[in-house]
Every structure is written in C-alpha cells, then in structure tokens.
Amino acid sequence: MANQHPAEQSVSACASNQPIIQVSHLTREVDTGEIRLTILQDINFQVDAGESIAVVGASGSGKSTLLGLLAGLDVPTRGTVFLDGTDIFKLDEDERAGLRGRLLGFMFQSFQLLPSLTALENVMLPLELSGADNTYAHDIAQSWLVRVGLEKRIRHYPRQLSGGEQQRVAIARAFVTHPKMLFADEPTGNLDAATGAQIIDLMFTINREQGTTLVLVTHDEKLSARCSRVIKLVAGRAAD
C-alpha cells in the first residue's frame, strides 16, 4: 500500500478506534562531534490494536532505532509516540520502564536471556519484577514454557539450550505478562531457516490467540508478508 502520509491515512481509516500506537513526526538525530546524523526523519504512522506490522529496510536504515523509540528505550530528537493513549516521552525513564512492564513484550535477535537464570526463571523474571507472588509467577511461567513446547527444558540454563529453544523461552517470557504489544527485533536473525520458520509460526499463533499487537522488525521479505502492514525504511525515511 502506498502511503506518503501514513499517519493521515490511518487516522482516516480507523477514526472510530483509537490506535494503540500512534507515531508523529518522529525524528532521531545523533551528534557525532562534527556532523549531525539523521537516523530517522519525520516518521508518521498508526497501528490499531490487534494489527501486525513489519518494519523492513536494509541494514542501517533505522529499523532498530525506530523499534527502540517505539518501546521508549531511547528518546527522539523530535516527535511523539503514543502507546495505548500515553505520550511516552512525556514520562520519565522510570515511568516508561513501568509502562513497558505493563504493556510490552519483547523478542530480540540475540534472545537476551539472562545466562544465570534457568529457562523457568527467565520467564518468571518479568512477573517477579512486577511484584507478582512467587508461586503464581512459577506456575504461570511453567505453563507458558509448556505452551511453547519446552516442558522438558524448564530447568535448563540458556547455554544448555539451542538457539530455537532459547527463542521459545523468549516467546514465553514476552507473553507471560499478557502484553498488549509485542516488539520483535529480527527474531529469526540468529536462527536457521527451518527453526526460524517454526519460531515465527509459534509467535504468530500465540499473537493471534492473545490478540496482541505485533511490531516486527525484519529484513526478511517472506516474514514481512505475513504481517497485515509493512513500513519500509530507506535511509531513515518511510518509503512506499
């Protein structure tokens, strides 16, 4: 779909529903001492609840920066991001962290499991950080690990798991808090094609079941085709 002004288009398309993600004039510049690099320039779009969008682009096009900004892991030079109605850059860093804990789930290319925690403990961690009761956290985490097919690997450490298994743990960890949005950064980047496909299937399945809004950063065309919408970045600008 061709959208020079995606924001406007989305607003008109979903006027009745408030979008769960609303990005306006998002710009990120970096000072490298002498020159000012623009990594993202004037990005505008909206995502409705339950939608799945893919952010694609070549290496260095600003995909990861966009994801970081959407999740409030970084702050923009200009522009706003509303997540579930909240202007996240009006919050301070701690409030953003709290918001992440409530609303967001993450999957990363390098899995980012804590090496000193078992699979179960990795999944329990978000619940524990939100102050959940230990037994509750344990039971929920365990059921999620069963759900992603790792019932036999619960007590294993990340280093004892294969890449595919690690990413399954990451899926369980991402969904254990029932987030409204799942941000996935090249989730298959470190996996072989077959394993990657399994992981993606699992992710999309659970995503559908949970009605989660998915923002997927990838450079895999096939993968992006499975999303309802694609935002293509070229040198920091939204193309197409």
Place this chain on the structure above:
Amino acid sequence: MNMIRLSLRLLLRDWRAGELHILTLALIIAVSSVATVSFFSDRVQKALVLESNQLLGGDLLVTSDAPLSPGYAEHARKIGLRTTRLIKFPSMISVDDKNLLTSIKAISRGYPLRGELKLVDPPTEGGAVQHTRIAEGIPKPGTAWVDEKVMMALNVTLGDRIEVGATELTVMSVVKSEPDHTVGFVSMNPRLLMNEKDLPATRLIQPGSRINYQLLVAGEDGQVAEFRRWISERLSPGERAEGIQDARPEIRSALDRAGKFLSLAALASVVVAAAAMALAIRRFIQRHLDGCAVMRCLGATESTLLCLYSLYFVMLGSIASLLGCVFAVLAQEFLSYWLQQLLGIVLPLPSVLPFVQGILTGMLLLLGFALPPLLNLRQVPALRVIRRDLDLANLHSLAGYGFGLVMLSILFVWKAGSFNLGVMIMLGFLLAVILFGLFGLLLIRLFLLTRPQGSGPWSYGLANIRRRAIPSLVQATALGLGFMALLTLTLTRGDLMEDWHARLPENAPNRFLVNVQPDQQEKLMKFFDEHAIPRPKIFPMVRGRLLKINDRPVNLDDFPDPRAKQLINREFNLSWMDTLQPDNEIVAGRWWQGKTASSDHELSMEAGFAETLGLKMNDHLTFYAGGKEFSATITSLRTVDWDTFHVNFFAVVRPGALDGYPASYITSFYLPPDKLPIMQELIHLFPNFLVIDVASVIERVQSMIEQVTRAIEFVFLFTLLAGFAVMYAAIASTQDERIYEAAIFRTLGARKQQLIRAWAVEFAVLGALAGFFSAAGASILGYLIGKYALHISYSPSPWIGVTGVLVSVIGVTVIGLLGTRATLSLPPLLVLRK
C-alpha cells in the same frame, strides 16, 4: 514489592549458575586475610604489651611521694583488678659496724603482679654455677631478701641478721632480679626486699624521709584502661600513673614500631584485597550489563535495579565477610597454636574487634567498588538489547574506582590506627594509581603505534594487550598495586629488622659508670686496656640546678605538669662535647662548629625535655653549679634516641664553657658475661664509682624484640601467602575475555600451543608492567614509611626492582596460564555458547 526476596532469589540464582564464585572467593580470601592479620596482630600486640608490662611488675603503676589514698586500690579491686602496694626508700642498713646505703623495697602480698621475682643461690668463693629460681611469694615477716651487692658489701650469708632502722631482719634469700628493677635508672643502689608488715618496726618512715609509695595494678586491658581514666582524674600533685610505655622509651618505640608494622601488614592485605575486588567486580558488572538492560526492557525502573542490586551486594557481602571472618578465626587459631608449638609463645586471646573489622572491611570493599558501577548499571541504556554497539565506557570510569578508593582510605586510616599514616599511604596509593594509569596508557599507546611484524607468539601476545588496552591497563594497575603493597611490606620489614638489630647490637653497653673523677680517667682507661675491653667514650658532667629562665627565677608553681615539676626539682647533668652524638639529631637551630666558646655560651637542649619545660630556641637559662652561676642560651634543639643505651644528656654546651666548674665523668661500656668478675676488681679499684647494671634491661628488651621480630616475620609470611591467594582470584576473574577469544581463535584453527605461547607473552608483559609499577612504587613508599612513619633509615636496594619484576612476571604468567589452560580442552563451541 518484596525487593529483599527477589534480590535474594537473584543472588541464589547467580550463585547456582556459578556467576558469583570468583567474586565470593576473592571477597572471602580478602576478608579472611585482612581479619587473620588483624586477629593475629591483635594477639601479638597484646602479648607484647603483657610481656613488656613485666618490666613494670604490673599493668599500671601509680606512684607518689606521699602515701596514696587507699581509695585507689579499693576502686581498682572493685572493678576487678589485682593490686599490690610497694614502698621504696633509700636507707642505711648495717651489720656489725659496716653500713651500706641501700634501696629498700617493702612489698606486700601479690607482688609482682606481672613478671617474676628471681632468686639465686648465694655467691660462692669458687664461683660455682648459681641456680636461679622463681620466688614463691614475698619475704616472710622478720626476714629480708637482698641482692649480691649487699651480700658482698656487708659480707653476710644466708641466716645472718641485718639491721634495718630500728629492727633486725634475717637474710633468707638472694635476689637475682626483680621485674620492676629495670624501670628507671634510680635503682642503682644495693637492694633489700622486706615484708611491708615489718615496716613500722623499722621506724624509718618519718616526715621528711624520701619515700616513694607505689600501687601496682594488673588485669584485663579494658579494666586497666578504665582504671587509668578513673585515676588520672583524681591524681593529686606529685602523684603519677604510668604504664610501661611511659616508663621505658626503648620499649615504647619497639612496641610502637611493631604495632605500626603490624598495621602496615593489615593495610597491605587490604590493598591486595581491594585490587582483587576491583577486578572481580569489573567482571561481575560486565557479565550483568545485558541482564540489566533486559530487565529495564521488562519494566524494571532505575530505582528498582539499584535497590535490587544494592540488597544483592549487601547480602553477598555479609555472607562472604562472615565466612571470611570464620576462616580468619580458624586460621589465626591455627597460627597461634603453631607459634606456641614452634616457639613456645603463648598468645593472649584476641578481642572481637578484628571480627567486626573483618566484616566491615568486606562490606566497605565490596560496596566501595561495587556501588559506583552499580549506579551506572542502573543507567544501562535499555537500547543495548537492540544495539550492541552502545558505548559503555563510563561504566569503568575512574570516578567509579574513586569511590572505592575513598572507602579504601577510610579503611586505611582505621587500620593504620593513625590518621597521618593512613592518609599518607592512601595518598601514596592514589598517586601510584594515577601514575601507573598514565604510564601504562603511554606504554600501550606505544604498542599501538608499533605494529609488530610477523606472527609469532610475541606479536599475538602484544596484539592481545593492544586490543584490550583498557582492561589490560586496569589489570596491570590493580596487580601492580597489590604487588606494591606486598613489596613495600617486604622492604619495610627488612629495614625494621636491621634497625632493631643496629639499635641493640649484641655488644650494646650494659654497664654505666657514674662519678668518675677527672684524675681517674686515665687509670680507668688503662683498666679497660688490661682487660681487653675497648676504651669507651667518656663524657664530662657538671651537676647544676636550673635557677632562671630568661632571667626570671624559676618558680615551681609556673609548671602545672607534674613531670616538669619533677625535672625542675632535680639537678641537671650538664655536659659538653664538640661533635653531635650519632644517635642525636638537630631539629631546630644548629650545632656549634669548633671549640672556642663565645662570651654567651651556647646550649643544645633535648627537644622533648624542652617541650615539657616549655623552653624555646634562644631562651636564656641560668644554672647554679659548683657554687656559682652559669648561663647559656639555647641555640639548638636535638632529638635523642634514648633506646640505644648510650650515654646522653638533656643539656649539652660547647666545650670550654664549663671550664672551672667541678665535673665528674660518666661512661657506658659492654661487659661480656665471661668478664663478670672484673667488676669486683673495678669496684675495688674505684670505690667511689657508681656502677649501673642495665644488662638485665637490655636482655629483656632484646628478648622482647626477638619475639616481636618473630611475630612480625610470621605475620609477614602470612600476609604474603594471603596476598598471592587474593591475586590468584584476581587474575582468575579476568579470564572471560581470554577464554572467549581463545574459542574463536581455535575455531579459526589456532593450535593450543600457539595460544598458550601468546597468552604467556601477554601475561608476562602484564606481569612485567605490574612488577615495574610495584617496584617503583614500593621503593618510594618504603622510603616514605621508613622516614615518616617508622622513623628508621631506608636502605634502597636495586634487587627489589629486579626481584619485584621477576616475581611478578613469573607469578602472573603461571597463575594466568593455570587459570586459562583448563578451558583449552573445552570444545570451542561450548565456550562460544556461554
């Protein structure tokens, strides 16, 4: 949210996953080495004080010229101290028509409270071997114990009766030595010990008699200190309370130095521990960076992370410190037991202070080095989960280590027991860190510039250092500091031992001859020649009373300090000499040159003495000596090493100034034990001489120093061992990167041997750098400590540099390779997966 539980869970999980083993090990070794050294030093120091208190006969001596209030002894007993009373006075004793001026000591039950009263068989004509035994109790009423001088002078044997004042006492034993005999040189007369109960019968205690009343107390340290505080608020003029350290300067300085050295040993162990801690924590933080970033993504706030990890470290610190202290208790118990078996030295029980110190040391070290990176850790950009290239340089910023250094300096001041020493060492180390850092950076920059040719282990090893410039620098600096601490201790120990032996050599003077008349000098020297005793230096002495200070008559009321009063009341011994004695040092003004006296006489005053009397440079003093007045101006102040047992004077004038005043001479010499009989001949030849025998004092001091030396060697060795153990933990804590790279190299086809050689080069260079740092630093620090803290001469040795570098190179290489070798047998993939 239940932070404590979550934090405990994180801790347990990290522990189970093996993340904490090295950090915990480093902490436990650090705490146990610090605490063991403290425990042991504490006990050794207590033992030394106890040993030295024998020279006093008790732990504290209260003395006065008037009867002491019975309330003193009552209070002492009330708080649990043992007490005994002594009354000392000089008096004539006689047998038939022979009289002898004697020092009489009336003692009561319990004497002596510390040390032993030794008796000996009576002297025989043939000089048969005399058996010494320890006295049980004190003379029974009606009897007296006398020393050999009395036996000889009055020609009495055991069972004879001696007139003491209005009563007669039966001589029952011969006294060989009294523990308190050695305090002060006043006790030079022949001696008689009697029971206090006989005193009234002698009728010698009369108004105006020169009587010294003494109360000795002994007991636990705390009680003695409490009593000391209590009594010092109540002492009337003329009453004094003194411990051994007040009474004997040589013991005080020996104890002082021993104490300082032991503190230094403890400090060295703290430095080594801190170095290890800095490295181990660096590793911990690196391994937890990603975890923190992830937790931030999962919704953890900065304060949550800070709180979680603070609790985490407090718990870790408490547990590890407690374990370290428990080990320390066991280790020092083992050390003491060993010492007892080996040398027969029984140490008193330690106090709990080292335990508390150990725990606090552990906490301060851990938090000091962990908190700053922790404060940064919570600011880890969560973006790091997506972008691995984010700059984390500030996590290892100098400011971070700065906080650790502040904690360290608190420990330093505390451990050194002296603010100056602590601050000095702290500044030394701080300067060392900066210099090491700068110099290391320079060297590494140079490495960066010169790209080595070829592909041998050298170029790989150097390339490794280049690639890990900052970590290498941190490691070399930390290791350098650790080694520097140990090396400084080695240097200082050597100097201290040398100094002690130099101070009290085998042939230190053990006899003083006083009252040598001018015309007897030549004859005395001939006497020495005849008996093959080297001619000692002989000093003139004019006795004079201080009349005026700056032309104002001296008034006793102007001197509130009882010690000053006492000094003013006494006659001064004025001497003259043209050159400064070697154990004297001018601290103000200048020593005179040449022999001609100017019209205004110059006087050199001992600095401590001048301070007590409130005398300053250029004060004009007038003495009354030999029936006329004598004036001189203070033109220099000197410090005197009183512990050398050489003849020394408070007041010295330029030669010629005292011409025409009646002078006698004084000298000291070493009498070898096998020449003991010549003393009788000497007394016979020169009946007017006063002979002061300090052999037993010297023996005591020497044996004490011997014990101090052994104890110090012991603590030193232990500190070294503990130091190397901590270093091992430190090097082991920096192996991750190497292990990881090795896996990559091996994947790329590098052979084990190639890697080992490259590492050997890397470790050797690191070791050399650390060794160089430590040798340079230790030489300077050793000099400073010797000069300003221990007041001993520093003997620089070029070997220390060579040894330091060699030990460091070999140590770091061996330990480093031991730590990395094992991982070479692991399949690379396993390592890469980690």
